[in-house]
Amino acid sequence: MIVVIVLNSITFYFYLKMKNMESVESKYSIFDAYMKTRFYDKLIIFMSNHSNIQEIKLNGLIFKREGNNIIVEEETK
Secondary structure (H helix, E strand, C coil): CHHHHHHHHHHHHHHHHHCCHHHCCCCCCHHHHHHHHHHHHHHHHHHHHCCCCCEEEECCEEEEEECCEEEEEECCC
16 A cells, blocks of 8 residues: 555656646645645545544635535635
């Protein structure tokens, strides 16, 4: 499993290098954006497996359960 994750990360990194995505200015590096996406994906899977969790607020986002679906919204101030 670790080998698959490492190969997937390396492939993703070189794909973005080939598309010249490093020239796009961002406050996050490509690796940070990739890891955040993987974390949010794992959070949604965790919520799907634990039906007692109804809502999670994290980094300005609200992950909430509506029936069998997980909805992600931006937090309003």
